[in-house]
Amino acid sequence: MDFVCGHAGRPVTALTHRDVARALLAVPSGVALVAMPDLRRAMMAAGNPLSRAFWDSAKATLSSIESGVATVGDVQRWIESTGTEPILMTPSYFVWPEEDERGPVAAEMYAKLVAYLEERVESGEIDPDALAAGDPEARRAYEELQEHWLSTPLPDGRVPGHAVSDEQDEELFAAWDEEEAFALSELRRIVGELPKQPEMPAAELETAAARLRQLLAMPGYPASVLRACAGYDDRPMPDDDRELWLAVAAGIAGPVSDLAESGDVLEEFADLAGELSDEDAALANLCAIQHADWLAGVAALTRMGPGVLASPERLARLIAESEDIDIDEQDDDDLDATEGLFESVVALWRYLGIVDEDEVLTPLGWWGLPKALELAWSPTPE
Structure with a gap:
């Protein structure tokens, strides 16, 4: 429990399906499978039991990873079924950068979307159990909700999807300019010699x-x-x-x-x-x-x-x-x-x-x- 709370940066009473899923994936699948029953009992005792559908999906996914049959896509889909994980690639082909490659703007927008999705789960607009069960209507609604958020201006006027894409473009252009400048200096050196x-x-x-x-x-x-x-x-x-x-x-x-x-x-x-x-x-x-x-x-x-x-x-x-x-x-x-x-x-x-x-x-x-x-x-x- 201490590891899960530390990994999520939240007390046990505030842990979400996503928080627990990400913590379980942060350790070897065999370790996670062995620890999961005790974790589930501890969360139940703390008054935050999560749902049976979540624990069943967690066991199935971790077992698939342990047996070597789970694909990266399977695992990503499972995390997204927690109801508060942003979809890696939306139907309109917006793609979030990998976690270790996100700039300040992407990290900010990602966190804002997670918070927004948590509010929708709290209000009942998102049903994580339906997502975990693979309900196609629930998945489609989940995708549309995120598409709408990404294209809707925030109070400060920024459109999240555009802001993230602009930052990625700036980073790409900066890397391109740096590579070009180095190549130019090498060319001049070679010709000069x-x-x-x-x-x-x-x-x-x-x-x-x-x-x-x-x-x-x-x-x-x-x-x-x-x-x-x-x-x-x-x-x-x-x-x-x-x-x-x-x-x-x-x-x-x-x-x-x-x-x-x-x-x-x-x-x-x-x-x-x-x-x-x-x-x-x-x-x-x-x-x-x-x-x-x-x-x-x-x-x-x-x-x-x-x-x-x-x-x-x-x-x-x-x-x-x-x-x-x-x-x-x-x-x-x-x-x-x-x-x-x-x-x-x-x-x-x-x-x-x-x-x-x-x-x-x-x-x-x-x-x-x-x-x-x-x-x-x-x-x-x-």
């Missing part, structure tokens, strides 16, 4: 930029992807060849925007059995490549210089063998996955003259790749 700095091939750049301007004016792939990468669907292209070329090359490493929507975009996404278009597949691949992979691949090419093979297969191998990043040992599946992502990259590089038709790095690519990557990772002026 080169025995010979790449020089801009003016004639090749002029030719590539002229070809690129013609390409960007065309409909469909690859022009649509390159425009989206550089953000030129909703803004004019610069007159300066160097600025244009670097913006598009940087966009491949860090796409600025999504594809412009077409009239049948909803119909395309509704066709779940259909394959992705070349445009969607290419942009998805670009967005899936991590900073570390870009850094390792471009660093290796920059060190080796023009004339080196820069095929997707070669890039995957260079990334796997790189000493510039921390990477686990790669198996064939990992290499195939990296190669698949960089197939879209190398295909687009050919249109910019970064590699030639044989997928060999050109002098323009040697000069432009590190500069493009630096541009992609540099903070955008506000």
Whole structure:
């Protein structure tokens, strides 16, 4: 009893089904099963017996855990059936962060929802016994109650679901910015240590930029992807060849925007059995490549210089063998996955003259790749 009260931070008379369930799960299932009869008698003597349905469900769940047949979902469902445990993922796909990953706002909102649910149990609006018995109507009402709370403004004006999501977004963006800043510093260090700095091939750049301007004016792939990468669907292209070329090359490493929507975009996404278009597949691949992979691949090419093979297969191998990043040992599946992502990259590089038709790095690519990557990772002026 002392352990359960200490774990819940409440006296025995205030313990809820959720408090006891969480305490039972905090110890080995065998220990919990042995201790449960004494715990039940102690709570009954203290005037807070809980319900028979709860104790039966607790025994069944702990026995399943002990025998190794319970799934994580089974256990989560049981905790939620206590009537005051927030649903991990609601029908509208709101997902609570794991307990050890909640920021101050998520922790606050979670506690507020628990308190709200406790009030609903006290008023009889939530029936934990019906939830424990698996009553579908009770479960549906329980889910709808939480959905409503998450989307209803609090007295201070905050909408709980939005507040939690905003905090998660801020944390994600902060982690992304930190990773990008580190990658940028490493890139600058690597380029700065080169025995010979790449020089801009003016004639090749002029030719590539002229070809690129013609390409960007065309409909469909690859022009649509390159425009989206550089953000030129909703803004004019610069007159300066160097600025244009670097913006598009940087966009491949860090796409600025999504594809412009077409009239049948909803119909395309509704066709779940259909394959992705070349445009969607290419942009998805670009967005899936991590900073570390870009850094390792471009660093290796920059060190080796023009004339080196820069095929997707070669890039995957260079990334796997790189000493510039921390990477686990790669198996064939990992290499195939990296190669698949960089197939879209190398295909687009050919249109910019970064590699030639044989997928060999050109002098323009040697000069432009590190500069493009630096541009992609540099903070955008506000």
